[in-house]
Each structure stands twice: as structure tokens, then as C-alpha cells.
Amino acid sequence: MNSERRYGTRILGVGDNDDSENEDPVVEIEKPNTTSDKPQSEDQSGRSPFQRDLDRIKYTKEFRRLKDVTQVARAGESYLYHDRLSHSLKVAQVGRRFAEYVIQQEEGTHTISRELDPDMIEAACMAHDLGHPPFGHLAESTLDKLLQEKTNPYRKENDLDPTLGELPENLDATDADNIDAYLQVNSDELAGIRFEGNAQSLRILTRLATHRDAYTGLALTVGVLLGVGKYPYGRGEWFNPDAHKSLDPWPDEPKSVEGFSKGKFGFYEDDENINKAVRYAAVEGDESISGRAAAAGIMDYADDLTYAIHDLTDFYMDGRLPLDRLLREAFAELDEKDQEGLEEADYEQAPRRELEELHRELEYDEEITTPTEVITSLATSAIITGENVSLLNPFDGTPQQRNELEAFTSFLIEYYLNRIYYDDESDHELVDTDDAYISLRFGEQECELYLSDRLEEQLSILQQITKYYVIRQPSLIAQQRGQQRVVRETFEALYDEASKDDLSWSAVPTPYRNWLETEHSHVGNLGNDAEKRARVVADFITSMTEPQVVALHKRLTGDNPGSLQNEIIR
Structure with a gap:
């Protein structure tokens, strides 16, 4: 069975449900041709x-x-910064x-060629x-x-009737993650609807x-849809009741299933049938597959690394x-052998200051x-890739410095890509568990990717460095x-527009207006009108x-009505 046989099935979307007793959406599936053992091509271009x-x-x-x-x-602020498009292109290249x-x-390894088709990985990353x-x-x-404020019956912001029973006294109605966990265990339904970027994808x-x-x-094929599935579980399924001695009283800090992220999920409740169809098709009828x-895993790793x-x-x-200063401070941590070929005249020595700040402010397992070990590793890489080590100085845009920065970036990506080891019955041996590596572990039907603790911690520290120096800056926070x-004022205005009795006089454009007027497949199985309006408005804003x-926003608030001929959204 090649990769096209297992993952080439296409999910054609949600079709009409002719069963009046079943309100769940019907997911249409198109299976690939299985009459030939040759890789399947679907058009004349091959x-x-x-x-x-x-x-x-x-x-x-x-x-x-x-x-x-x-x-x-902010997108468009400077060519120096990545936007989501350039980021996605690079994630796809790395993946x-x-x-x-x-x-x-x-x-020639059958499982790897099936699970890691480069076109499949690139499409998922894209x-x-x-x-x-x-x-x-x-x-x-x-x-x-906003979606919780409009649709969660426990919230004071709306007049919905909480028919799901009373919440424990120590459970705040605004804590959506913990409410999800509680209702996952104690109810057949969840409170209202939510928004999550991965589920929205x-x-x-x-x-x-x-x-x-x-x-x-x-x-798309189920192979690509599985590759997008960073979180292969629904709302509240991150909660691990077995990790608690008792659920009475409800725990103040509910614990997650190992490998699951609190509050995250990969599909909305009304898309659960789509998720089931993807996994069902991927294993040809066997729904026992668990985990992503x-x-x-490769998409997620390429995303984090990029x-x-x-x-x-x-x-x-x-x-x-x-x-530059972090690298100069890190040189004090290197021994003479590591500094071989580097003259003190090439850079200005820096006393340990920024590294101490990072040690105090970042979260890590020492x-x-x-942070010092991670930055020291970067300093060693700078020596390897730079002839005159211009990265030890503030960036001034010289061709030499740009070339060294590109070499430095390329070296780091290659280093983190080539950390792959195997966990099967082959002759490959795992390195010491203290090292940073990626492990591919094989089963009978699938393989899974795992990161060593050291590798995960290194990437976490690199990400936190940007957060410390950039994301907490007052200018960015003000933006x-x-x-x-x-976002809030636009949503509120559009939600009011979506609530009008006569939507022909609504500022909500088509096709979103059409979704509200009929039992459309996009929103037909949501619980009530408030949920439908909230989901449609969120879909509109996300588009x-x-x-x-x-x-x-300026048009809706009257700040700048703009031109009548500018419809903004087409």
C-alpha cells in the first residue's frame, strides 16, 4: 500500500442530509482508484x-x-519582518x-515513504x-x-438559559478551558461555542x-488534512480525570493528558464528523488510531523551528x-579551544548582564x-559560519553582515533538521537522552515523531527570547x-447586524448573509441562533x-465611511 492508497482519499466536504432524524452533517468522501499498484495521478499533467x-x-x-x-x-510595517505568508512559505520549505x-x-523504507511524502508535508505546512x-x-x-460571551449560557453577558446544570462554586464562568473540562466529564454537551485558530484552519x-x-x-486528501491536525482532539479532551484522586470538589488546576495542551483543540463540535471521516478514511475503516x-508532528516542528x-x-x-551582545557575553562561557581563531580585537567584550536577565525572566528546566547554554551554542555557530564574526556587532546592514546572518540562519536550520534518529528494530542507535534529537517511532500502521526534552527546551528558550525583548515592549503592547x-468593536457591530429581522437591510455581505437566512451546511447544525450569528461573524472577520x-471598523463606527464604490470585501 503506497501513500496514495492510504492517504489519497479526498474529503469532499459537507453534503445535504436527507435523514430527518439525524441532524449531524453528512461528510462526502471520494476514495482513490485502487485498481492499480502504480502511484495514482489524477490529471493529464501527471x-x-x-x-x-x-x-x-x-x-x-x-x-x-x-x-x-x-x-x-504588524503586517506591512517593515520588510524586515515576516508576515504569516512568508512564515508559511518557510515552514513549508523546512517541512x-x-x-x-x-x-x-x-x-526504500515502506512506512517512511508512506507517512512522510514531501508533497503531502509541504501542503500541510502551507x-x-x-x-x-x-x-x-x-x-x-x-x-x-466574544463567542463565549454571546453563546455560553453561564456568562452574565447574555440571557441564555443554562440547561447544563450548575457549575461547581470554585469554577469561574469566564474560565472557558476549565468549564470545557468539567462539562466533558459531567455533561453530554459543552457551553456555547469557541474560536481556535487550528480548528478554524x-x-x-x-x-x-x-x-x-x-x-x-x-x-483535500486525508493525508494533508491529517498533517494540518496539530491537535487531534476536541474541546475539553485535553483534561485527564485519571490524574486526580478525586473530582469532588472539582480541582482548581485540572491536569492535562500527557502530550495534550490545555485549552487547545483541533476541530469544533459541529466539525467532529469531519474529523472522524478524515481518520476513518486514513486507516480504511479502523478508527483506533490515536494521537497525531x-x-x-513534522509540520509543528517546522513551525516552531522557523x-x-x-x-x-x-x-x-x-x-x-x-x-550581538548576547553572543559576546556567551563567549566568556567558551573554553580556549572553542574560541580558537577568534581575536578579541574582532569584538568588544561584554560583561554578563543580558544573560543574567534571561536567567531570571525566562521559564526553563535548568x-x-x-539560556546561557543555548546562547553559547549560538555563539559557537557564529564562529563556525562567520569569517570576521560581524554578528558580534549591532546590525548595520553591510553585505558582509547580511551574508554572515544568512549563513548563521542556514546553519541553525540545518543543524536542527539533521537531528533525526530512529526507534525501531533497525540498526540505528538512539543517542544519549541528554542530547537534542528527534525520534521517529514506528508501529504496525503508522509512525510518530517525538522531540527529546532537551530539543524542546532549546526551542522554547529561543522563542521566549523574542517574547522577552519584543512582545513585551510598550510600543507593541499599545498597538x-x-x-x-x-476586533471587538467590529465583531459587536456585525453581530448586531446579523441579528436583524430583515437581513436584506444588514451590513453583513454575502455569502455570510445567506448562511444566516437558510439552514446552510456551514452553520446548520449549531445549537441556536446566537451560536449561528456568532460563528458566521467570526468566519467573516477571519476571512x-x-x-x-x-x-x-472605521466604516461601521463612522470614523471614516470611505467610498461607496469600495465594498472592502468581495
Whole structure:
């Protein structure tokens, strides 16, 4: 069975449900041709199913939109910064190279070639951030709060009837994550609806985006959809009741299942049938598969690696992150052998100051690694890749410094990509557990990717360095406060517009207006009108770029009505 046989099945989206007794959406599936053992190509150009998926994603407006969506700094502020589009392109490149490297090392291994098809990995990486709303994670959390305010019957902001029973006294109605965990154990349904960027990505790929071959969505293969599934579980399923001696009284700090992230989830409740269909099709009827696919693990690793390194270099170039000083301080930690070939005249020595700050402010397990060890490793890399070590000075944009920065970045990515080891019955031996490595572990039907504790801690520290020097800056925080206000006020205005009795007089445009007027497949199985309105408005906002949502906010609030001929959204 090659990769096309197992993962080439297409999810055609949500079709019409003719069963009046069953309100769940019908997920349409198109299985690949199984009459030949040759790899299947679906068109005259000879493209494989995954190559078609890759091309299909690239040509969507949902992918183009990412050009004007924030990565860290506001999209469009400077060419120095990555936006979501350039970030996604680099994640896709790193993910593909990782898959190609593994396949090259293990040529002919059936499981690897099936699970790590480079086209499949690249397509999943390309699509992984489609669900990010304008202004990124800030808007993600804001939309989540707004949806809960409108639809959670326990919230004071609405007049919905809490028919799910009383909450424990120590459980705050605004703590959506813990309410999800409680209701997951004690009720048949959850409180209202929520917003989550990863779940929104699946919703876009299988419901909201359009393609001529699909009922809804892009009609992608299950291999690519599994690769996008960073969190292969639903709301509240992160909670681990077995980790508590008693659930009476309800624990103040509920614990997660090992490997699950508190509060995160990969699909909405009304998309659960889509998630089941993807996993059912992937294993040809066997629903026992648990955990995320190896493709999703590689996508997640490529994502973490890309923004850990590129954010570091982005903000070194703009002067906000003192990488040069950190490297100079780290040289004091190197022995003479490591400093061989480096003259003190090449750089100004720096007393240990920034490293001490990082040790105080960052979260890390010192038994695994420390900020000093991570920065010292970067300093060693700078020596390896730079002839005159110009990275030990503030960035001034000289060709030499740009060349050394590119070499430095390339070296780090290659270093972290080539940390792969194998956990099977082959002759490969795992390195010492204190090292930083990636492990591919094989089962009968799948393989999974694991990161060593040291590798995870290194990437976490690199990401936290950017957060410490950049994300906590007052200028960025002030920008975010304004962006949060834009999202909240736009949502409130559109929600009111979506509540009108006659939607022909609503500011909500088509097709979103149509979804509210009929039992549309996009929202037909939501619980009540409040949930439908909230989900449609969230979908609408998520479809916009940052300039679009700012322009619409100004129009709705009267700050700047703009031109009648400018519809903003088409």
C-alpha cells in the first residue's frame, strides 16, 4: 500500500442530509482508484494527489490573505519582518526538506515513504495557519472571548438559559478551558461555542473555502488534512480525570493528558464528523488510531523551528533584540579551544548582564538546559559560519553582515533538521537522552515523531527570547490594545447586524448573509441562533486581511465611511 492508497482519499466536504432524524452533517468522501499498484495521478499533467493539494492551496484567496496577517510585528510595517505568508512559505520549505532528508537516509523504507511524502508535508505546512484571524494570536483570543460571551449560557453577558446544570462554586464562568473540562466529564454537551485558530484552519479547508470539485471546502486528501491536525482532539479532551484522586470538589488546576495542551483543540463540535471521516478514511475503516500523524508532528516542528530562528534574526536586524551582545557575553562561557581563531580585537567584550536577565525572566528546566547554554551554542555557530564574526556587532546592514546572518540562519536550520534518529528494530542507535534529537517511532500502521526534552527546551528558550525583548515592549503592547479594540468593536457591530429581522437591510455581505437566512451546511447544525450569528461573524472577520478589518471598523463606527464604490470585501 503506497501513500496514495492510504492517504489519497479526498474529503469532499459537507453534503445535504436527507435523514430527518439525524441532524449531524453528512461528510462526502471520494476514495482513490485502487485498481492499480502504480502511484495514482489524477490529471493529464501527471500530478499526484498531494501535488494537486499543494497547488490548490497556493491558489486560494485564503492563502493570499496571509500576506496581510501579523506574525509578530504588524503586517506591512517593515520588510524586515515576516508576515504569516512568508512564515508559511518557510515552514513549508523546512517541512519538505525534513521529509526529503529522512527519505534519503532511509530509502526504500515502506512506512517512511508512506507517512512522510514531501508533497503531502509541504501542503500541510502551507495550510497550517489559514485559520489565523487578522492580528494573529491576539485576535484569536479576543474572538474566543466574544463567542463565549454571546453563546455560553453561564456568562452574565447574555440571557441564555443554562440547561447544563450548575457549575461547581470554585469554577469561574469566564474560565472557558476549565468549564470545557468539567462539562466533558459531567455533561453530554459543552457551553456555547469557541474560536481556535487550528480548528478554524480545518473549518476553512473543509467548509468555507471553495473548489469546483467539492461540496464544501477544497476537497483535500486525508493525508494533508491529517498533517494540518496539530491537535487531534476536541474541546475539553485535553483534561485527564485519571490524574486526580478525586473530582469532588472539582480541582482548581485540572491536569492535562500527557502530550495534550490545555485549552487547545483541533476541530469544533459541529466539525467532529469531519474529523472522524478524515481518520476513518486514513486507516480504511479502523478508527483506533490515536494521537497525531507523523506529518502533523513534522509540520509543528517546522513551525516552531522557523519562527524561533527567524523571529530571532528579524528583531536583531531591527535593533530590538541584542543578539550581538548576547553572543559576546556567551563567549566568556567558551573554553580556549572553542574560541580558537577568534581575536578579541574582532569584538568588544561584554560583561554578563543580558544573560543574567534571561536567567531570571525566562521559564526553563535548568536540569535540561539553560539560556546561557543555548546562547553559547549560538555563539559557537557564529564562529563556525562567520569569517570576521560581524554578528558580534549591532546590525548595520553591510553585505558582509547580511551574508554572515544568512549563513548563521542556514546553519541553525540545518543543524536542527539533521537531528533525526530512529526507534525501531533497525540498526540505528538512539543517542544519549541528554542530547537534542528527534525520534521517529514506528508501529504496525503508522509512525510518530517525538522531540527529546532537551530539543524542546532549546526551542522554547529561543522563542521566549523574542517574547522577552519584543512582545513585551510598550510600543507593541499599545498597538495590540488598539487591534484588540478594532476586533471587538467590529465583531459587536456585525453581530448586531446579523441579528436583524430583515437581513436584506444588514451590513453583513454575502455569502455570510445567506448562511444566516437558510439552514446552510456551514452553520446548520449549531445549537441556536446566537451560536449561528456568532460563528458566521467570526468566519467573516477571519476571512479578512488586517487593512480590510481596519477599514470596515472605521466604516461601521463612522470614523471614516470611505467610498461607496469600495465594498472592502468581495
